[in-house]
Amino acid sequence: MPDGSRAAALRAARRASVPYRTSPWPGRLHVTAHHPAHADPLLTFLGGARYLLAADTTLLIGCGLVEGPETAWRRNFSPGPDELHAADAVILPSADLGHAGFLPQLVAEGWHGPVFATPATAALLPVVLSDAAKQFAEDAAQVCPPPPGVPPFRAEDVTCALALVRPVEVGSLHRVGGVEFEFGRAGGRVGAAWVRVRAGGRSVVFAGPLGAAEHPLLRAPDPRPRSDVLVLAAPEPPADGHLAGRFAAAVHRAVRRGGSVVVPVAVDGGVELLRALTGQLPPLPVVLDGDLGLEVHRQATAELRRGARVPAPELLREPPDGPSIILAGLATADSGRVLRHLARLLPDRRNGVVLLGHPAPGTRAAQLADGARHLKVHGRYVPVRAEVTALGGTAAFAGPEEVLAWATATPAPETAFVVEGEPESAQALAKALHAEADWCAVVPEEGERVLC
Structure with missing residues (x-):
């Protein structure tokens, strides 16, 4: 104290x-x-x-x-x-x-x-x-x-x-x-x-x-x-009933271009979304930049609905050389490790950004969802050339x-x-x-x- x-x-x-x-x-x-x-x-x-x-x-x-x-x-x-x-x-x-x-x-x-x-x-x-x-x-x-x-x-x-x-x-x-x-x-x-x-x-x-x-x-x-x-x-x-399909489609498009996808996420780390997409995504490395997602699901046992299983995808800590899915916080993209990934991926048209939920107005996530052509990250403007997919819901x-x-x-x-x-x-x-x-x-x- x-x-x-x-x-x-x-x-x-x-x-x-x-x-x-x-x-x-x-x-x-x-x-x-x-x-x-x-x-x-x-x-x-x-x-x-x-x-x-x-x-x-x-x-x-x-x-x-x-x-x-x-x-x-x-x-x-x-x-x-x-x-x-x-x-x-x-x-x-x-x-x-x-x-x-x-x-x-x-x-x-x-x-x-x-x-x-x-x-x-x-x-x-x-x-x-x-x-x-x-x-x-x-x-x-x-x-x-x-x-x-x-x-x-x-x-x-x-x-x-x-x-x-x-x-x-x-x-x-x-x-x-x-x-x-x-x-x-x-x-x-x-x-x-x-x-x-x-x-x-x-x-x-x-x-x-x-x-x-x-x-x-x-x-x-x-x-x-x-x-x-x-x-x-x-x-x-209301969440789009085709949310999972749209997420998977955005990932497939990025893979065909030879790029990666970054997803700004909240405290749950987005791991449950990957569980819902089992079988729909291409076999890609998943990068979880931070320990939150894993810890959330370690603590989930007492609150699981009957018959549900905690997902355990293979997770990396750093992006590999080739295409990957990157989950990083904060969900608003106003702070946190997601900023370094955005700064690296946004200028390249091969890459993609997937936005979950409805970001608060004025946040970086909201700017991307509204079609921003550039984004200020760590004091510098970064051009937005990557494909941005705003899902408009999480179904959670x-x-x-x-x-x-x-x-x-x-x-x-x-x-x-x-x-x-x-x-x-x-x-x-x-x-x-x-x-x-x-x-x-x-x-x-x-x-x-x-x-x-």
């Missing part, structure tokens, strides 16, 4: 290096200030997958990195908003960087307290956060002159953060201070969970991206519990109809807040909840506070 002087120096250095307010909402104070005991809980939407619930005890649900265009991404290199430091405890819905990636920086800035996660998430965090720290350090070393500010976190910050993590079993009720919470399986990612919090006689459910009912490996999400308030992540648009996460069915299978909450995802998807789900189920469904603004 960094001592007070180091934490203060770190915060001062980061403020000096990147001009960004401690709080992005002028005039806002710690939400716990003057919050009377036993009053209705106060919920603050802090942007991305970060929600502060202030009651007798104040919880931060989600502590992720901010995704989006460069102006949003640079917020990860700045001191965290003061509201984050008001938390008595942190609850991590998953090990994904969008839910957990800001935790080491928060700890480096001086925060300390318990961090709760499912056992599978707790087991993945050391690999996810350590790998991310290495990626950030590698990125900084590639750029000349170096980027302003310091990386979001370093290896020593990860060590301090991991010391605070406490596993909590799915389905068990856990008390922290004056509130209770429980995890339920969310699906989609190993260890991912929805969270129900009970405070001051009220209950709030936080549900991030839900897994598809027919996920190739993992069990479906647990049913939504009753609650007074629901905070629900917007779904990604629930689409709009599945999310709507999951939410409405349980009696309506007083209010549902649709968060995360693309603005269009959030508005569409809110309208559907209102039109089809007569719910009070709201898309909150960043920084907005509401009583629960």
Whole structure:
């Protein structure tokens, strides 16, 4: 744990290096200030997958990195908003960087307290956060002159953060201070969970991206519990039913040209996609740049749907001389080892890039999906000559109809807040909840506070 002087120096250095307010909402104070005991809980939407619930005890649900265009991404290199430091405890819905990636920086800035996660998430965090720290350090070393500010976190910050993590079993009720919470399986990612919090006689459910009912490996999400308030992540648009075939076709085209294919991937490493494509892909070496994919699937045993098998393709650590499939993070292509592969492969027309899911607007992945002719990588512009195939889905996460069915299978909450995802998807789900189920469904603004 960094001592007070180091934490203060770190915060001062980061403020000096990147001009960004401690709080992005002028005039806002710690939400716990003057919050009377036993009053209705106060919920603050802090942007991305970060929600502060202030009651007798104040919880931060989600502590992720901010995704989006460069102006949003640079917020990860700045001191965290003061509201984050008001938390008595942190609850991590998953090990994904969008839910957990800001935790080491928060700890480096001086925060300390318990961090709760499912056992599978707790087991993945050391690999996810350590790998991310290495990626950030590698990125900084590639750029000349170096980027302003310091990386979001370093290896020593990860060590301090991991010391605070406490596993909590799915389905068990856990008390922290004056509130209770429980995890339920969310699906989609190993260890991912929805969270129900009970405070001051009220209950709030936080549900991030839900897994598809027919996920190739993992069990479906647990049913939504009753609650007074629901905070629900917007779904990604429906996956193309021919996704696997389109992926395989893109690989075959690159092989015929004598090229390789690079796939920006998230924490799961993309290994499950290769399992789904067994028999459709040409016999190519698979390069997994990082340990995440393998570790995710080592931890998957407890969450596998009955009869599913964990894939074990032969994986390499470095690209061979000939064509190959390269899986590397981050999925947004805004940081990480995927950048060096893009810089090498994009200028050559023989190669290909396959984009999974729906990248956040403004990210490098989104620029490629939108037909960018050049991409800025490590301070230099790289021409985009490789074939780019945007699949527009992964089939791992629930689409709009599945999310709507999951939410409405349980009696309506007083209010549902649709968060995360693309603005269009959030508005569409809110309208559907209102039109089809007569719910009070709201898309909150960043920084907005509401009583629960």
